[in-house]
Amino acid sequence: MINDEIRAKEVRLIGADGEQLGIIGFREALQMAQDANLDLVNVAPTAKPPVCRIMDYGKFRYEQQKKEKEARKNQKVVELKEIRFSATIDEHDFQTKLRNCIKFLQDGDKVKLSVRFRGREIAHADIGRRVLERVATESAEHCIVERVPKLEGRSMIMILAPKQSS
Incomplete structure (x- = not known):
């Protein structure tokens, strides 16, 4: 879940460079992400409170797809x-x-x-x-x-x- 899809009053926030920013209200965390022109991404929704990270979600998705494609390319199909x-x-x-x-x-x-x-x-x-x-x-x-x-x-x-x- 990203940005407005997150349904929590408070979140544990991790900054764009990976440092812990502590437990912050959702609106404040979303504002910090928008100020940095990045997205607020829920990385651990089951935790109490949920863990969110400030990151470029489009770039993150692109990197994930690249890794998956590389993994598919390296696997051997046994006939x-x-x-x-x-x-x-x-x-x-x-x-x-x-x-x-x-x-x-x-x-x-x-x-x-x-x-x-x-x-x-x-x-x-x-x-x-x-x-x-x-x-x-x-x-x-x-x-x-x-x-x-x-x-x-x-x-x-x-x-x-x-x-x-x-």
């Missing part, structure tokens, strides 16, 4: 990449998909590994589990297992997350 295997995957195909998996993990993305069982392959789900566990062991230095292999319908799914570089 979930999916790599599909088959239970009867050949060695070269396996190595190619493993390389892609490691590349995704190094980029900081999570990887969802799935084995799709077709026809009667579902009776040998242990073969699919071995394929997923082999991927996990061969890429162990780049990842941690976030979700162990689990059969869901005709697919077995496992999720790997990148190791945090500390």
Whole structure:
């Protein structure tokens, strides 16, 4: 709340340069802010009496928005990449998909590994589990297992997350 929006008889006032001015009546505090061509901003409305500060509110809002924009720019969005295997995957195909998996993990993305069982392959789900566990062991230095292999319908799914570089 700023200026006339504040509904208190007395406020604890902080000056424009940060010094404490003590408990002052609201009208007097508002007059001091207007004399300095600044705004009276309520910074702690729940305190008794409320704490108000004399500052340039427009400049304050601009600085806040700049900080928020900078924080948004620096955050990394983690994507979930999916790599599909088959239970009867050949060695070269396996190595190619493993390389892609490691590349995704190094980029900081999570990887969802799935084995799709077709026809009667579902009776040998242990073969699919071995394929997923082999991927996990061969890429162990780049990842941690976030979700162990689990059969869901005709697919077995496992999720790997990148190791945090500390």
